[in-house]
Amino acid sequence: MAQEKDDTFLSEDHFEPFQPSESFKKNAKVNDNSFYREAQDDRLAFWSRMAGNLQWTKKWERVLDEDNPPYYKWFINGKLNVSENCLDVHIKNGRGDKRALIFEGEEGDTVSLTYKELLKEACKFSNVLDQLGVKKGDAVTIWMPMIPEAIVAMLACTRIGAVHSVVFGGFSPDALKDRILDSDSKLVITADGANRRGKVIPMRSAAEETLNDCPSVEKVVTVKRTGTAYESKEGRDLAWSEIMAEAGETFEPVTMDAEDPLFILYSSGTTGKPKGILHTTGGYLVGVNATFHYVFDHDDDDIYWCTADIGWITGHSYIVYGPLSNGSSTFIYEGTPDYPNRDRFWELVEKYKITVFYTAPTAIRSFMRWGNQYADKRDLSSLRLLGSVGEPINPEAWLWYHEHIGQGKCPIVDTWWQTETGMIMITPLPGVTPLKPGSASYSFPGVEADVVDDHGNSTKPGQRGFLVIKSPWPAMLRTLYGDPDRFESTYWQQYPGLYFTGDGAWKDKDGYFWIMGRVDDVLNVSGHRIGTMEVESALVEHPAAAEAAVIGKVHEIKGHSITAFVTLKEGYEGSEELVQELKNHVGKKIGAIARPEEIFFTYELPKTRSGKIMRRLLRDIAEQRDLGDVTTLMDPQVVAAIKEGYTEK
Ligand code: WT7
Numbered sequence: 001m002a003q004e005k006d007d008t009f010l011s012e013d014h015f016e017p018f019q020p021s022e023s024f025k026k027n028a029k030v031n032d033n034s035f036y037r038e039a040q041d042d043r044l045a046f047w048s049r050m051a052g053n054l055q056w057t058k059k060w061e062r063v064l065d066e067d068n069p070p071y072y073k074w075f076i077n078g079k080l081n082v083s084e085n086c087l088d089v090h091i092k093n094g095r096g097d098k099r100a101l102i103f104e105g106e107e108g109d110t111v112s113l114t115y116k117e118l119l120k121e122a123c124k125f126s127n128v129l130d131q132l133g134v135k136k137g138d139a140v141t142i143w144m145p146m147i148p149e150a151i152v153a154m155l156a157c158t159r160i161g162a163v164h165s166v167v168f169g170g171f172s173p174d175a176l177k178d179r180i181l182d183s184d185s186k187l188v189i190t191a192d193g194a195n196r197r198g199k200v201i202p203m204r205s206a207a208e209e210t211l212n213d214c215p216s217v218e219k220v221v222t223v224k225r226t227g228t229a230y231e232s233k234e235g236r237d238l239a240w241s242e243i244m245a246e247a248g249e250t251f252e253p254v255t256m257d258a259e260d261p262l263f264i265l266y267s268s269g270t271t272g273k274p275k276g277i278l279h280t281t282g283g284y285l286v287g288v289n290a291t292f293h294y295v296f297d298h299d300d301d302d303i304y305w306c307t308a309d310i311g312w313i314t315g316h317s318y319i320v321y322g323p324l325s326n327g328s329s330t331f332i333y334e335g336t337p338d339y340p341n342r343d344r345f346w347e348l349v350e351k352y353k354i355t356v357f358y359t360a361p362t363a364i365r366s367f368m369r370w371g372n373q374y375a376d377k378r379d380l381s382s383l384r385l386l387g388s389v390g391e392p393i394n395p396e397a398w399l400w401y402h403e404h405i406g407q408g409k410c411p412i413v414d415t416w417w418q419t420e421t422g423m424i425m426i427t428p429l430p431g432v433t434p435l436k437p438g439s440a441s442y443s444f445p446g447v448e449a450d451v452v453d454d455h456g457n458s459t460k461p462g463q464r465g466f467l468v469i470k471s472p473w474p475a476m477l478r479t480l481y482g483d484p485d486r487f488e489s490t491y492w493q494q495y496p497g498l499y500f501t502g503d504g505a506w507k508d509k510d511g512y513f514w515i516m517g518r519v520d521d522v523l524n525v526s527g528h529r530i531g532t533m534e535v536e537s538a539l540v541e542h543p544a545a546a547e548a549a550v551i552g553k554v555h556e557i558k559g560h561s562i563t564a565f566v567t568l569k570e571g572y573e574g575s576e577e578l579v580q581e582l583k584n585h586v587g588k589k590i591g592a593i594a595r596p597e598e599i600f601f602t603y604e605l606p607k608t609r610s611g612k613i614m615r616r617l618l619r620d621i622a623e624q625r626d627l628g629d630v631t632t633l634m635d636p637q638v639v640a641a642i643k644e645g646y647t648e649k
Pocket of ligand 1: 267313314388389390391392393414415416417418419420440501502503515516517518524527528529
C-alpha cells in the first residue's frame, strides 16, 4: 500500500487554491488561525470550551477518561438532555418563533414548524412513548420516509432517554428485521407508505411479516402518509394521528449522563452482518454542535439544507442534532432531485432561499451529466456556502459545483467523516482554508488525523498510506452494540493506540489530506456504504447460487457500482432470467441500493491458497485492467475462464 502516488492522480499542482473571499471572511465565524492554535495548545481545553456552548444540568468533572482504551469516555459525570439542547434552550433564549424545521413533500405539500411548535410535537410524542411503556435505555426502531414525524420521533426518544435505531426507509423489510432483532426493539415507528417519483411505496404493509417475526416488538406506531392500507393488530398497532391527538403537550426532559447511549445506527462492515454503531449523549452532541457551527459557519439567518436521509449518519448529525442544537432552520425534502423535473432541487433552493447546501458527490455528478440548464434557469443567489460528503469528490465535479451551483462565490466544504466518527473530522473552515478541489484539507481543530504506512509510521508527503485518527474525539463511537470484540478488532487492533478508518489517503506538501476511498471490503455506491460480504450472503441464500464474489466497479456517477460473480449449484443454468431473479433477491434481502448492476456466472472463483476470494483480481477483470500479481492464486486458469466469460457478455 505505501507507495508513491501515481502521476495520473489529479493533484494539488493543477490548481491555484481558491482563497476565501474578503466578504465571506469578514462575516465568518472563524477567519484566522487562532482557532486551530487554541486546539493545538490544549486539545481538551478546546473541547471543554466547545462543550460550554451546550446547556448541562450538571457540569462534567473531567473532559476525557483514557483509563481503559479503546473504551474512552467524555465529559465524565456531566448531565444533559439532547432534546432540551435542541429545543427548549432556544425558546428560553427568545427564539421560540424561529422556524426550526421546514419540510416539502414530493407533491409540493409543506410543513413549517417553529421551535415552539417542534417542542410541542416532541413533547406529545414523548408522552406517547411514556404511555407505551418505553423507558430510558429501551431501543426504539424508526423506519420512515423523510417526513417531519421522523424527526419528532427521534427527538422524543432523546427526551425520554430511549435509544433510537433509525433504519433507512429504503432498506427492505428483511434488512429491517435483522436490525430490529439485533437491537431488541420494543417499539417500531413507521409510516403506511412513502412517495417516490410519483409512485407510492408501501411500508407498513410490507413490514407485516417482519413485525410478526420479531418477538421483542410490543407496539407499532404508523404515520399516515400515503393512505396505503395495512393490517392493524388489536393491542399492537396504533395510528400516530390518533395517539398524538390525545397526548399531553409538555414533558420534562429526562436527565441523561454524558455517557448514556443516545442511538444505534447500523452500518456495513466487512462481514455479512451490519455493525450496530453506538453513540452516546454528551460527546456526540458536543462534537456535532461545534462542527456544525464552524464548518457550516452558522448564521442566525441561514436556511440550511442537507439532502441526506435521516436513515444515515449525515441525517442524524447534520439534519437533526447539529442544526437544531445550534438553533438553525433545517430544511428537509421528501423526494429525489429528478422528480417531477431535473431542476427540483434548484426550484427548492430558489423557493426557500436556501443559504447553505450540503450534498454528495454522486448527486453532483448526476447534475453535471444532466447539463447546466436546470440550475442556470433558477435563482440560486441565496446560496452562500456549499458542502460535500460521502466519498471523494473528483476535481471536475468540485469545479462544476463551484461554478454552476456556487456561482463562483460560495466556498465548498468537502467534509470527511464516517458513521463511526459521528462528526465531521477533516474539513476546510470556509473563512480561512484555501480550497484545493478534491481535498478535504485539514483535521477539524481538536481532531488528530494522520496517514501512516504498514508499520503505523507517518508517511512522507505524497506517499500513500492508511488514514488513522491518533487521539480520541468527543463524538467517537463507543462500541459496536452487543459486539465489543468486533469493535476492538475492526478499529483498534490494526495499529495499537490508533483508530483505523478503513480508508486509504495521502497528504501533500502543504499537509492537505487527499482521501482515496476504502481499503477494506466495503463499497461506496452513491455515497452509501455496502459490505461486499452482505451482498454475497444475500446472493448465496438464493437456491441457485453456490458461491458469490462481489466487487465495486468504478462508475462515473455512483463512484462504484456492484458487480457480482456467481457460481451455480448443480442443475442450474445461467440465464438472463436468473440474473434478474438474483438481482431481485438481493433487493429483497437488503434493499434497492444493494442490487448488483451486473451479475456474471462462472465455473469457479479465483482464490488464494488459503481460500480467500481475490476481489482485487475480479475488480481488474471487471474494469478490464492488466492483471497484477497472481502468484498467490490457486488456479490461474480460473482467471482466464472468468475473463473470457466476462468479456463475452
Ligand atoms: C466512508 C464513511 C459520513 C457521512 C457519509 C458516509 C467515505 C465520506 C468523504 C469525503 C472522501 C469520504 C469514506 C468513509 N467518505 N466522506 N469527504 N471524502 N471520502 O458515511 O457510510 O459511514 O461512510 O465514506 O470512505 O470511510 P459512512
